[in-house]
Amino acid sequence: xxxxxxxxxxxxxxxxxxxxxxxxxxxxxxxxxxxxxxxxxxxxxxxxxxxxxxxxxxxxxxxxxxxxxxxxxxxxxxxxxxxxxxxxxxxxxxxxxxxxxxxxxxxxxxxxxxxxxxxxxxxxxxxxxxxxxxxxxxxxxxxxxxxxxxxxxxxx
Amino acid sequence: xxxxxxxxxxxxxxxxxxxxxxxxxxxxxxxxxxxxxxxxxxxxxxxxxxxxxxxxxxxxxxxxxxxxxxxxxxxxxxxxxxxxxxxxxxxxxxxxxxxxxxxxxxxxxxxxxxxxxxxxxxxxxxxxxxxxxxxxxxxxxxxxxxxxxxxxxxxxxxxxxxxxxxxxxxxxxxxxxxxxxxxxxxxxxxxxxxxxx
Numbered sequence: 096x097x098x099x100x101x102x103x104x105x106x107x108x109x110x111x112x113x114x115x116x117x118x119x120x121x122x123x124x125x126x127x128x129x130x131x132x133x134x135x136x137x138x139x140x141x142x143x144x145x146x147x148x149x150x151x152x153x154x155x156x157x158x159x160x161x162x163x164x165x166x167x168x169x170x171x172x173x174x175x176x177x178x179x180x181x182x183x184x185x186x187x188x189x190x191x192x193x194x195x196x197x198x199x200x201x202x203x204x205x206x207x208x209x210x211x212x213x214x215x216x217x218x219x220x221x222x223x224x225x226x227x228x229x230x231x232x233x234x235x236x237x238x239x240x241x242x243x244x245x246x247x248x249x250x251x
Numbered sequence: 252x253x254x255x256x257x258x259x260x261x262x263x264x265x266x267x268x269x270x271x272x273x274x275x276x277x278x279x280x281x282x283x284x285x286x287x288x289x290x291x292x293x294x295x296x297x298x299x300x301x302x303x304x305x306x307x308x309x310x311x312x313x314x315x316x317x318x319x320x321x322x323x324x325x326x327x328x329x330x331x332x333x334x335x336x337x338x339x340x341x342x343x344x345x346x347x348x349x350x351x352x353x354x355x356x357x358x359x360x361x362x363x364x365x366x367x368x369x370x371x372x373x374x375x376x377x378x379x380x381x382x383x384x385x386x387x388x389x390x391x392x393x394x395x396x397x398x399x400x401x402x403x404x405x406x407x408x409x410x411x412x413x414x415x416x417x418x419x420x421x422x423x424x425x426x427x428x429x430x431x432x433x434x435x436x437x438x439x440x441x442x443x444x445x446x447x448x
Contacts, residue, residue: 096280163279163280163427175410177409177428178408178409178410178413179408179409179410179411182391182392182393182406182408182409183393183408185392186392186393186394207440210428210429210430211429211430211438211440212430213429214279214280214281214427214428214429214443215427215428215429216425216426216427217426217427217428
């Protein structure tokens with residue numbers, strides 16, 4: 096059984112602004128890479144947190160059937176959501192403890208549904224700290240953002 | 252502090268249903284990794300073993316397995332189905348000291364009140380030898396409640412669990428989340444954590 100790891104990252108130019116998400120999906124067998132897949136996408140007007148969430152969702156949704164997968168992310172927002180906030184939000188009908196609507200609730204609900212299909216091992220890393228796969232996910236996120244960046248208009 | 256009577260009653264009346272639902276270990280890769288991290292012949296305690304599917308899988312993998320469960324019916328099933336060495340006792344009676352290389356508590360400690368958890372984690376920590384392995388499975392969420400069958404459940408946020416484990420001097424090595432359906436038919440989110448003493 097190959098081990099699946101998804102390295103996910105989001106990027107945003109301005110916050111909000113044009114953004115992208117990237118996923119590097121690697122299947123390893125006994126440590127040896129047997130398959131790689133790259134996923135990326137973007138939006139014209141979004142935030143870094145939304146792109147981080149969408150990267151994780153896209154990684155989990157890319158798997159056809161229920162799998163064991165490790166999701167590696169450098170997003171403190173995704174980490175806090177998964178390990179802490181989401182439990183309270185679900186209990187409160189997707190409201191914060193102050194009864195306010197949860198920000199990015201559409202994506203959090205999608206992540207909740209996506210992760211329920213799988214057994215997900217979460218790995219939290221520091222971004223831009225010399226993880227080659229994280230750097231590649233970052234490059235994919237930038238690639239996803241590219242079509243949504245304003246065209247070079249020097250005249251302004 | 253002792254086991255919840257209503258929860259025990261559900262397991263007493265539906266022990267065979269539960270055993271059928273869990274005839275094979277439901278822990279899958281998690282149990283394989285847990286076993287794989289232990290040397291052959293390692294001494295393991297299955298804490299809250301139920302009908303014993305995980306315990307027998309560990310025994311077949313070459314580990315020396317003790318098991319305990321507070322439900323007399325579950326203990327009888329585990330003995331009858333698998334010939335396991337099972338103590339009929341609640342978590343709060345665990346007072347072994349440095350007796351085990353590993354403790355496996357898979358969706359069992361969720362039947363203990365949250366207020367008992369710090370003490371139970373200390374007991375598990377004490378039962379482990381240095382660098383002993385602890386495999387813990389719980390349902391995630393907030394607070395305590397009973398399911399439609401009447402079983403008592405405590406739910407934990409993942410960061411809450413990380414804090415509880417740190418307070419009991421455990422180091423988390425691995426954390427996995429997912430969701431699956433249980434005896435009451437509902438799909439519930441869970442977390443599995445592997446920690447070192």
